[in-house]
Amino acid sequence: MSDEAIKYDASHIQVLTGLEAVRKRPGLYVGSTGQRGLHQMLFGVADRAVDEALSGRAGSVGVTLMADGAVRVTDDGPGIPFEAAEDTGGPGLEALLTDLSAGARPGSRRVVTLSLFGLTLAVTNALSSRLTAEVRREGICRVQEYAYGVAVAPPAATGPATRSGTTITFRPDATLFETTECSFAVLAERFRELAFLNRGLDISLTDERPPGGPQTVRYRFLGGVRDFVVSVPARPGTPVHTDVIGFEQEDPRMAGTMEVALRWCGSREERVRSFANSMATPYGGTHESGLRDGVAAALDGYARARGLLTAADPGLGADRIGEGLTAVVSVKLDHPEFVGATRGELGNVPVRACVAEAVQEHLGSWLEEHPYEAEAVITRILRADALD
Incomplete structure (x- = not known):
């Protein structure tokens, strides 16, 4: 073997940064490129919404498996501002959706972790062919679109909002996953379990895909x-x-x-x-x-x-x-x-x-x-x- 053939130096090292690394090796972030990984993507979004409800800032959480294959997670909390929060200094929604370090969630007793790896919203965004973030806050509805983890345009006001809350709708990238079909039964069991473990949590799951019409389950248990x-x-x-x-x-x-x-x-x-x-x-x-x-x-x-x-x-x-x-x-x-x-x-x-x-x-x-x-x-x- 020639010296040229075995040569290895810094030029052979490929450095992946940010969301590029997530898309290159999705299994490292969600555990699987099969259905299990899809569920982890969903849980990464639901984590934040559930914490809003358990903290008292939101009354309920809703998850919808949409007929076109997308997934929608919504809460009726105060709505996350797109920019950094002035009152807390915490990251805004844009940072949460694009920066892997933003919104890293500690394993505190006050934080619910649905996802296996404590995923941030940025991971779900990176692994989605399309993601829409909608914030209803202070009487205004603002929307921003992302494609493959990159913002298509700045947040835009779309009109007045009568209620507050945050909605994240994402479509898993079919080129990265073996399937893009979430299991209603698996998700329903996990949300039911979560409601038992967090007394008073109000969480619902709707499946719009069945030919016979949507099916919905709602969980709330006061007995823990x-x-x-x-x-x-x-x-x-x-x-x-x-x-x-x-x-x-x-x-x-x-x-x-x-x-x-x-x-x-x-x-x-x-x-x-x-x-x-x-x-x-x-x-x-x-x-x-x-x-x-x-x-x-x-x-x-x-x-x-x-x-x-x-x-x-x-x-x-x-x-x-x-x-x-x-x-x-x-x-x-x-x-x-x-x-x-x-x-x-x-x-x-x-x-x-x-x-x-x-x-x-x-x-x-x-x-x-x-x-x-x-x-x-x-x-x-x-x-x-x-x-x-």
């Missing part, structure tokens, strides 16, 4: 994760108890809040769901381990105090309490730490002890107040162990 547990489909079998044991609590030791709900249902199946800052953690983590530790400690303590277990009997450890258990544990942390890049497992060490202590306390109180149901739960677990 209690409603989530109730919604889990019941399996055949006599329920052990009808109560949903639940609580919400802040703990400064973990710099965040926890919300837990649980009950024992009729089937033998264990169904435990865990979330961190409104994102599912399918591989569990310290919050889920804390839930199991707390449940085991409360049941074991009660069983021994009532003579359902003797001193010679093995303890009801975390590996024995899952018979028929349905539970949801959701934590919202100022500084969430995840094991691995996919955020599927929570790693914050203090969370485990904090959740365990709280669960033990609240479940222990419920057991004391409901002796008949408490004995039924423990007897069933012991009977299942004997059968195994």
